Amino acid sequence: MHLAPEQFTCDEEKIFWTLAFFKDGHAAKWSENLFCQEADTGIFPIQSWVDFEQKFQSQFFLVNAEADAINTLEGSSYYQGNQMVDDYLDSFLILASDPRYMDPRTLVVKFRRRLKLNVQSQIATMPFGRPADTNPEAWYAAAQRIDQAWLANEAFQSTLRSTTVTPARSAPT
Numbered sequence: 001m002h003l004a005p006e007q008f009t010c011d012e013e014k015i016f017w018t019l020a021f022f023k024d025g026h027a028a029k030w031s032e033n034l035f036c037q038e039a040d041t042g043i044f045p046i047q048s049w050v051d052f053e054q055k056f057q058s059q060f061f062l063v064n065a066e067a068d069a070i071n072t073l074e075g076s077s078y079y080q081g082n083q084m085v086d087d088y089l090d091s092f093l094i095l096a097s098d099p100r101y102m103d104p105r106t107l108v109v110k111f112r113r114r115l116k117l118n119v120q121s122q123i124a125t126m127p128f129g130r131p132a133d134t135n136p137e138a139w140y141a142a143a144q145r146i147d148q149a150w151l152a153n154e155a156f157q158s159t160l161r162s163t164t165v166t167p168a169r170s171a172p173t
Contacts, residue, residue, distance in 0.1 A: 001014055001017070011047070011048050011049040011052070012044070014049050014052075015044075015046055015049065015052045018052070019031045019034070026059075026060070027060070030059055034046065078095075078114055079114050079116075080114055080115050080116050080119070081116075084147060084151075085115075085119065085143045085144050085146070085147035086144060086147070088114070088115070089111075089140055089143070089144070092110075092111055092114065096110060096111075104134045104135060104136050105133055105134050107136040108131075108133050108134065108135070108136050108139050109133075111136060111139055111140070111143075112124070112139065115143060119143055119146050119147065120143075122146050123139065123142045123143060123146065126142070
């Protein structure tokens with residue numbers, strides 16, 4: 001819309017063009033419902049771009065994203081699982097951006113509690129260079145190093161398995 005404003009001369013064109021991208025899931029159902037309302041009443045239920053933005057936000061944005069993040073971090077179902085540490089860290093940092101998680105010790109505890117057991121155990125039992133429990137950045141970096149080392153070792157082990165040569169039998173003398 002910003003690149004070709006001449007193609008969008010009214011709010012209705014903007015709204016319809018935007019709705020054309022709502023093709024899957026909840027977005028497609030919401031769009032379809034709007035057009036059904038228009039078919040029933042003869043009037044499209046959203047008359048302005050501002051109204052569209054408000055209805056879109058009420059339909060698709062969390063009512064209280066902050067509370068949802070806190071519930072996720074405080075709940076028992078949020079874990080690294082099969083994710084790479086980098087992916088887990090990205091989602092963790094988004095959830096932990098809440099101001100109540102500014103205490104470094106709290107961040108380490110929350111991060112550590114949800115890491116795979118083998119990763120957090122390796123960090124916690126490091127004989128040298130173990131990150132302080134008040135240094136979340138060091139914990140994040142240590143978890144990433146361990147994950148990368150594990151991946152490199154897995155790649156190495158897989159090449160060993162695929163290149164194992166069986167010894168040739170010698171003929172009896």
